[in-house]
Amino acid sequence: MKTLAANTRRASRELASASAERRDAALNSLADILDDRSSAILDANQHDLDAGERDGLSAHLLARLKLSEDKLAGLATGLRQLVGQGDPLGRPLRQTELDDGLMLTQVTSPLGVLLVIFESRPDAVIQIGGLALRTGNGLILKGGKEAKHSNAALVDCIQAALEQAGLPRDAVVGVEGREAVASLLDCDHDIDLVIPRGSAELVRTIQQSSRIPVMGHADGICHTYIDAAADPSMAVAVTIDGKCDYPSACNATESLLVHREFLPHLSALGEALIAEGVTLLADVSASAHLSGAETAGPEDGRTEYGDLRLAVSVVDSLDEAIDRIHANGSGHTESIVTEDPVAAQAFLDRVDSASVFHNASTRFADGFRYGLGAEVGISTGRLHARGPVGADGLLTTRWLLRGSGQVAASYGPGKRDFKHRRILL
């Protein structure tokens, strides 16, 4: 695996310095190859589906595993859309004339080599592979073993596309098995970022076993806070959407905080939630206003349920709501429902989470909804990328300095001064 990672590093450097035209050509080739090879890909997929049925995979997992002509055509369309969106590489972010004939430019560059670990959906191979080609990053893909044949067929397509475009096929490789991942997590010299797309447990396990930076959300314990001045019907709509729209998503609301002055409206809110099938786990103060709620235990309010359970607690003030969010949340997404602009602004200013909303469902925290294009993932880390991450999260920068023989010893007290003229871009 050390050799594999080193080979990917070498190939990634070739990819990184290839022209945008060449990387676009690879994306176009890949779209064409998906069309050409569709029946072979669907055969490989059928192989996985048959094995999955034999192994008793759930209907839900089988549906995620299944490819179709339509899905492949959709993937090809997605790739063609990436072409001609403008080169994300070499984009100047900052330019400063340090002195006459000494120009500094900070430009975007690929991050390097990514290790992406994902489960079941083989479509991810093409989506992530397309992003890697566009952003000039080397890519090591580890999919689930239930999609083994499908993933291998799709990685083959990417390698063929790289070759057709005159790029090194080693820039994108697939690996299998836990042992492979374990050894790759040691290759901190040749892998720059690990992106685990799966359960919070997967993310945590990887974070704990590697020195390579990991981009992902370990937890999604999101709060909706119903302020004293909340519009009661908006409170119902935003809470139901936050909890029920897709309960297993990381941006689903897990904990509802209710200002004491809103209590007269809590019973109606509770009934609406229960009508949607939500199980309420209420603290003592909230219970008094909720018929049909269960009593919250010590872990409720700090748990990612991933289902239709919802913790409900009463707070005496906005300050208490914010303190509880900081104490129990995971810094993912929190929303305040209020008609009071001062409370809203205080919440937006003070809550220390990746996404902070006013009068909107926590479910909006998502790269597609944010308009970032392809979503790489959602990061609850604070460095590099925070919240929903688009292709920009796969870029770093380099500082280019173009001179005419200048030396540092010429500058300083009693010598030349730097001009530091910032160039507007």
Added chain:
Amino acid sequence: MKTLAANTRRASRELASASAERRDAALNSLADILDDRSSAILDANQHDLDAGERDGLSAHLLARLKLSEDKLAGLATGLRQLVGQGDPLGRPLRQTELDDGLMLTQVTSPLGVLLVIFESRPDAVIQIGGLALRTGNGLILKGGKEAKHSNAALVDCIQAALEQAGLPRDAVVGVEGREAVASLLDCDHDIDLVIPRGSAELVRTIQQSSRIPVMGHADGICHTYIDAAADPSMAVAVTIDGKCDYPSACNATESLLVHREFLPHLSALGEALIAEGVTLLADVSASAHLSGAETAGPEDGRTEYGDLRLAVSVVDSLDEAIDRIHANGSGHTESIVTEDPVAAQAFLDRVDSASVFHNASTRFADGFRYGLGAEVGISTGRLHARGPVGADGLLTTRWLLRGSGQVAASYGPGKRDFKHRRILL
């Protein structure tokens, strides 16, 4: 230490949401306090100097340790300059109207809590403390034991300034001793970034013993490449500056690569370097053109000397130079000297280092020279910040969404479409 880190986290959140005026007030107070308490600070410093002399500290270290009226006045001036430079927090970086009345804004925010580990120079307390106040970050400072009394006196000044401005004094704290650092490196819940300002060994040790992200340069193995088409006198000037201007700096040139076609000029370059006191460690091809050079061993060319030694190797092509840089360098800073614009552009495009230069000394890789203002450090990591890091490296972002009761379930196929109208800022 767990409690200390948690207290700093709590205080940092208060600092983070304080107005720019209040943080500016703290900076102004700190400047005034440095003036007012200068004799007490100098007494504490004298205490450290006396102990240092008893313990036999080198003259160099004693000089770094020594404060003076002038130094304190300079620090106060620096703090007053930070005031009114515009608030770095809450700056909108990206704004998108997702739909009518649903506006997304990505804004700058403090990173959170920083642990900064530094050696000898007590001035660093004020410089780093000033940056923390300006960027709204909590700060835990661990200085060297030789500056114990000076550091404590200066941290006291910062805490007094915080109090005068109505901010929590716990936002900036000092700790002492290796045990304290060891336990703080475990506090990944409450510390977001470790910045070790010291030797490469210190940086490496900390990277290996903590899961908290570390910003720093583990190594500075910088290359200067003299191309076939280099101007011989520029080659001399750029190489001498790169090696000799400050040999122990991380951006000093450690390895000189010379294109075979430049060999007729190598002897003059070698003489100029030797005249400056440089010891040349040359490979076989280079030795033939260098009188007075020593023979390079296997580790030369991949070693950070930090002194006047310089490895010299001959390469057959630009490609070979770039391959060697990738194989032996540390991704810090590399420079090409050439009059050939095609070779220069290829080098700038292809070399995968934080800073890549054409016809300029590697010594320019520095936050002050880049015009970044206060330099936090130089990062050889690729994530978050790469190369010289200014105050921006101490910031992260948050996504603020202002709605009017929107829910995610309203959007999707057959329902509402997002507008995703990007607002120019």
